[in-house]
Amino acid sequence: MSNLRQTIEALAQKARQAARVLSLSTAAKRTEAIQLIARAIRKNAADILAANEVDLKHAQATGLSPAMLDRLRLDQGRLEAVALATETVATQADPLGEALESWTRPNGLKITKLRIPIGLIAIVYESRPNVTVDAAVLCLRSGNACILRGGHEALRTNQALANAIHEGLQTAGLPTEIVTLVPVADREAVMILGSLRGIVDLIIPRGGPGLIEAVTATAQVPVIKHDAGICHIYVHAAAELPMAEVILLNAKCQKPGVCNAAETLLVDASIAANFLPQLDTALRSRQTSIRACPLAQPYMPSSHAASPADWATEHLSLILNVRIVPGLNEALSHIAQYSSGHSDAIVTNDTIVAQRFLSEVDSACVYHNASTRFTDGGEFGFGAEVGISTGRLHARGPMGARELTTWKFTIQGNGQARA
C-alpha cells in the first residue's frame, strides 16, 4: 500500500468515526456549529487572506489564466460573503429525523421511513476555495462528515479555511474530523478516495471533464457527478419574439462560464427571418460570437459556420451555436442527441407544444418560457447547494441539504412473526 493511500485511508477512517458521532447529534447542535464556523471565519480572516496571497503568488508564477486567478482570489468582501452564506445555512431547516412516510400494516406493524445522513461524503473540486466552506457546511447541516480534496492552487487557502472550520467545530464540542481536508491535491488522491469501499459512502466530483471522467471510470463507491451543461433554448414558431430574445440573451450572456448557461439556440424555420437578424445585432453588442448552421447564416451577418463538433461542445464562454429546425420533432431529436441532460428550454405560447416538450425532453430541468439560468439550489429555494447533479440516481438537478440524505425504515411491532 502506497504511503499516500495509507495516509488517506487513515484520515477517512477517522472521518467515518466522526460521521457516526455527528449522526447522533441534535439539530440545535449542528446549527450552533455552523454559526460558530461563520464566526471563526471572520475571526481568522487575516490568516485566511494571507494564505490566499501566497496561493495567488504561486499561481501567478505558474502562469494560471486571469479567469482562474479570479476564481482563486479571496478578499475581505468575498470572505464576508462566505461567512454570510454559512449563516444562511444555519437558518435552513434541518432535514434529519423527518418521517418521510409512515403507515401501519394489516398485521399491526408500524413502518416509518426516516430521513438520515448518508455518512461520509468525499467531495473533489477545483480552484474556488469558497467551495471548501460551502460543501463542509452543507454536509454538516445534513449530518454528514466530509472529506474534501480541493484544487492544488488553493491548498494553503483551503488549509486556512479548514482551520477556521475546525475551530468552530471544536467550540461546539464536535470532532474536528467531521470536516477533513486531504493535504495533497494530486489526481491519485482522487482515485484513492473513490476506492475506499466501506469507508466513503459517496463521492461527488465537481470540475472539468478530466476530473469527472477519472472519477466515473475508476470509483468503486457511488458517484454523483456534476457534469457539463450543454443547454438548449428552442424558440418555437408560436413564441413571443421579444420574450424569446430576453430569455436567450439571459441564458447565453448573463454569466456564460457556468453550467446552466445556454450553448445552442434552435429556431423554427418559419420565424427565422423575423427573429434572427435582430438577435444578431443584440448578440454582437454583447461580444457574443455566433456559430450558425447553413440555413441560419444568411440571417445572421456576424455569424461563422458551425462545425459538427460545436453542437456537442460546452463553450462556457460568449459563443452561441444557432440551428434552424423545421419544427418541434426535429428540435426534440437535436436535444435528445446533444443535450447533456442538464437544462433545456422552449419558448412558445402554444401550450400543447410546451406540454410535449416538457414531457419528452429527458433532462434534469426542462423549462417553458424561462431562462435555463434558474437551475440553481438558491433559485429553486433549496438554500445552499453542493452542485447540480447530472446523474439519474439518488439526486437529479440542484442538490441541497435534503439531497445529501438517505433513509432507513423503523418497524415497530408487538411480537409479530412471519407466517
Added chain:
Amino acid sequence: MSNLRQTIEALAQKARQAARVLSLSTAAKRTEAIQLIARAIRKNAADILAANEVDLKHAQATGLSPAMLDRLRLDQGRLEAVALATETVATQADPLGEALESWTRPNGLKITKLRIPIGLIAIVYESRPNVTVDAAVLCLRSGNACILRGGHEALRTNQALANAIHEGLQTAGLPTEIVTLVPVADREAVMILGSLRGIVDLIIPRGGPGLIEAVTATAQVPVIKHDAGICHIYVHAAAELPMAEVILLNAKCQKPGVCNAAETLLVDASIAANFLPQLDTALRSRQTSIRACPLAQPYMPSSHAASPADWATEHLSLILNVRIVPGLNEALSHIAQYSSGHSDAIVTNDTIVAQRFLSEVDSACVYHNASTRFTDGGEFGFGAEVGISTGRLHARGPMGARELTTWKFTIQGNGQARA
C-alpha cells in the same frame, strides 16, 4: 472490441431506444402489456416447462446441489404462481407522472418535481428463473427497459420465459427490446454490462458475494447492490421472553436460506439463565446448530464454541450464533461491527431502550418487537420487489416499482430571466 462486447453493446443500444418508446407510453398501455405477458406465460407453459426440463437435466449432470436444483425447477404450480404475481403487478398503482412536489417561486416560476423512469436497467442474477419475469414486469410497471443476465443453469428456461414476455409486449404493440435477455451467462457479460456508460443507467446485481464483488469493483455505471444479510436479534433484559422466543425462532428457522433471516442472537447477561436453556431445546427440535460465546455455552447444552469468523458469516442455513452481552451499549457495538446493514431487531418492553436502538442502529430496517423476516417488498406493502438494497444511495431496503424511478423538474414561467 471483443465479439461478446459488440453483441451486448448492440443489444443494449436497442434496449435503450426501446426504453425511450416505453417512457412515453401510457399507464393503461403498460398495464395491458403486463396482463398480456401473464396470458402468454400460461399459453406457452408447455414450451417453458420443456425448456426447464432440459436445463434441469444438464444441471443434474453437472452435479448441482439439490437446493440449487430446487431453485431452478419450474412446474405447473410454480409457473401459475409466476403468472399470478405478474397479474398482481398489473393491478399495482403506476408510479409514473406523479408530481412528487410542486411549488411557485416569488418570481412566479412554477417548479414541479415529476416522477419518471430511470431508463435502461441491467439486472444480473443467479439460478431462479422466476426472477426473469418478476424483474421484467416490475421494470415495465415503472417504465424502464431492462437487460437481463440470468444464471447459466437457467439459460433455456429464461429464453422460453423471454419468448412469452416478448409475445405479450408484441400483442400490446410495444417493442420487444423493452425486455432483452443476454444470450450468454459468463461473468464477462456482467462486466460488459457494468461498463456501458451512457447506455445502461443502472446495474442491479442479485446473488452471491462473488457476483456482488465483481460488479461493485468494476462497474462504471451506478450500482444498487443486493448484498448479504447478517441480521441480529437482540433480546434485552426487559424483553417478554415468550415473545423473544417466537421472534427468534421465526427469524432463524422459518426460512433460513434468505437474506432477512437472522444469523446472530445477542442476549443480555441478566436474563441468559432464564432464556437460553429453553431456547436451546426449541432450536434443537428445529435441527438448528448453535455457535455460542464462552459465556453462553453453559446455558446451551447443544451448542458448539463460536469462532471469530462466525460473527461475520451469513450462514443462510440452520446455524445460529449466540453471544451474551452486558447490555444495550455492547449490543449496539456488536451490531455496528458485524451487521451488514440489512435488518436488525431488538426485543424489549422498555420503550426508552427501544428508541435508542431504533435511532442508533444504522441498518436499512431496524425492528422493535418483530421478526427481521418482514424485510420484504410484499410485507411492506410495496407489491412486487426487485430485491432488498443494502446500498445507501437512491434506494435502501425493499425496492418496489417506485424505487425504480427517478425525477425531473419542469419549470414553467412567463418570460423570467435571471437578474
